[in-house]
Amino acid sequence: MNTKYVxxxxxxxxxxxxxxxxxxxxxxxxARGLRVTIQKFDPYINIDPGTLNPYExxxxxxxxxxxxxxLDLGHYERFLGVHTSKANNVTTGKIxxxxxxxxxxxxxxxxxxxxxxxxxxxxxxxxxxLGRTGDYDVILTEIGGTVGDMESQPFIEAVRQxxxxxxxxxxxxxxxxxxxxxxxxxxxKTKPTQHSVQMLQQSGVKPDVIVCxxxxxxxxxxxxxxxxxxxxKPGHVIQSIDAWSIYQVPLNMHEEHLDELAVRKLQIxxxxxxxxxxxxxxxxxxxxxxxxxxxxLVGKYVELQDAYKxxxxxxxxxxAANECKVNVKTVHSEQVGEDNVTQMLEGMDGxxxxxxxxxxxxxxxxxxxxxxxxxxxxxxGICLGMQMAVVEFARDVLGYADAASTEMQPGTTxxxxxxxxxxxxxxIKGGTMRLGAYACQLVPGTLASRIYGQTVxxxxxxxxxxxxxxxxxxxxxxxxxxxxxxPDTGLVEIVEIPTHPFFIGTQFHPEFxxxxxxxxxIFDAFVKAxxxxxxxxxxx
Ligand code: GLN
Numbered sequence: 001m002n003t004k005y006v007x008x009x010x011x012x013x014x015x016x017x018x019x020x021x022x023x024x025x026x027x028x029x030x031a032r033g034l035r036v037t038i039q040k041f042d043p044y045i046n047i048d049p050g051t052l053n054p055y056e057x058x059x060x061x062x063x064x065x066x067x068x069x070x071l072d073l074g075h076y077e078r079f080l081g082v083h084t085s086k087a088n089n090v091t092t093g094k095i096x097x098x099x100x101x102x103x104x105x106x107x108x109x110x111x112x113x114x115x116x117x118x119x120x121x122x123x124x125x126x127x128x129x130l131g132r133t134g135d136y137d138v139i140l141t142e143i144g145g146t147v148g149d150m151e152s153q154p155f156i157e158a159v160r161q162x163x164x165x166x167x168x169x170x171x172x173x174x175x176x177x178x179x180x181x182x183x184x185x186x187x188x189k190t191k192p193t194q195h196s197v198q199m200l201q202q203s204g205v206k207p208d209v210i211v212c213x214x215x216x217x218x219x220x221x222x223x224x225x226x227x228x229x230x231x232x233k234p235g236h237v238i239q240s241i242d243a244w245s246i247y248q249v250p251l252n253m254h255e256e257h258l259d260e261l262a263v264r265k266l267q268i269x270x271x272x273x274x275x276x277x278x279x280x281x282x283x284x285x286x287x288x289x290x291x292x293x294x295x296x297l298v299g300k301y302v303e304l305q306d307a308y309k310x311x312x313x314x315x316x317x318x319x320a321a322n323e324c325k326v327n328v329k330t331v332h333s334e335q336v337g338e339d340n341v342t343q344m345l346e347g348m349d350g351x352x353x354x355x356x357x358x359x360x361x362x363x364x365x366x367x368x369x370x371x372x373x374x375x376x377x378x379x380x381g382i383c384l385g386m387q388m389a390v391v392e393f394a395r396d397v398l399g400y401a402d403a404a405s406t407e408m409q410p411g412t413t414x415x416x417x418x419x420x421x422x423x424x425x426x427x428i429k430g431g432t433m434r435l436g437a438y439a440c441q442l443v444p445g446t447l448a449s450r451i452y453g454q455t456v457x458x459x460x461x462x463x464x465x466x467x468x469x470x471x472x473x474x475x476x477x478x479x480x481x482x483x484x485x486x487p488d489t490g491l492v493e494i495v496e497i498p499t500h501p502f503f504i505g506t507q508f509h510p511e512f513x514x515x516x517x518x519x520x521x522i523f524d525a526f527v528k529a530x531x532x533x534x535x536x537x538x539x540x
Contacts, residue, residue, distance in 0.1 A: 011196025058306030066436025386505030
């Protein structure tokens, strides 16, 4: 069978959940026994979102091979349970970078280099790239942005050309739109969808299926109307009604026959009915929790829902695994101080201090760590959160009053967190952090080793600073345990305090590897510890 290509475009509005629709169809095809991956093509000029502020673009998701990518890749991995890679996220910046580098090398042999064909050819080459590996039966490509945006035009043109070049049965186009409900008129409105599809068709792309985001069910009459004016078959207009959880969407799409439409259009023969047993079990546990806990997520980007997406999702997965509803209370680190920390974190069964960069909100993070450590509240620090746990311990337990990370206080006399050696000569910001998966050796008998039940694990990184080994002995004699280190460099990966009910900090980001079907072990243990803490509070 040839590799099949499915393109997902969006219209009417952004944030309709193209990534979730793409991931849901991919999940259904995977559950039918096919080898599937998803890639995202983003029309912005940044080479990758690594240099973007989370306020601009939400979380930066890191892949196993160290790519800094769009957060939709997180959804792809969580739904499919398979790794994505550098090749799965392409931006306009990457495309132009390749074309301009080739031009400088003289590869275009004196030709004028133009958007068509040179930029579109490079887009097409990348769209087909993963298909050439032979590892996949179906490749879904999500085009970022909305149809009609000036910057997405070359991508839409590339889709048009591929729709023309590929055999009819190897290519499918899905367009996601919004059907707004006008409360005053008590009516669903199809006009924006008609316009959006017209715009797509003006570019020469013919959608095979139209997926309509809607708050209210679409009647068959309305579906017919959309089909007629958008030039697709009536059965090819499907609704994506607001779901109680993003993880419910694959089941909703199956009910709407999206996967069936895909296998028919793509003439895929050797498939089974979707096998979603484990997924449904997860959903069932998620929907019927037996208990609940409150967890504080302390960070400086909390105003933006998507800034800590993978952490939020990892808590959902771990909650479901423990039949527990996890109420995440986001706490703005800038608003926390020594004087109000007890009140801000009142009633919390666990405290998670988030990753981050720069000085803003640091005193709040340190105050939150201190509160957790002194009051015996389960604590989990990730990356900057782990580094602040080290700083807090240095200041309060070791008595190094000005201990700090040199990221915030370059002149400190106790640089307990310091720039990694390899970073000292780095001046370029994009793509130069310590990125991607590295091994971590666990010390037998520690909390980390009990949690993982393994001796070596691999987790993903995104940082420039590290624990300063010169202080190791001092920390150890005061009761901090370094339970995980990199086997090649000795770099500290996990810290813990064994006298505390649950206190762990990781230099890596375990949230990137959590999925509904395989919750990440530390998140799972953290939620368990929060449940215990909650029960104890109730008993006393
Ligand atoms: N700013 C810190 C560093 O670069 C932590 C990074 C993070 O939390 N991802 O080391």
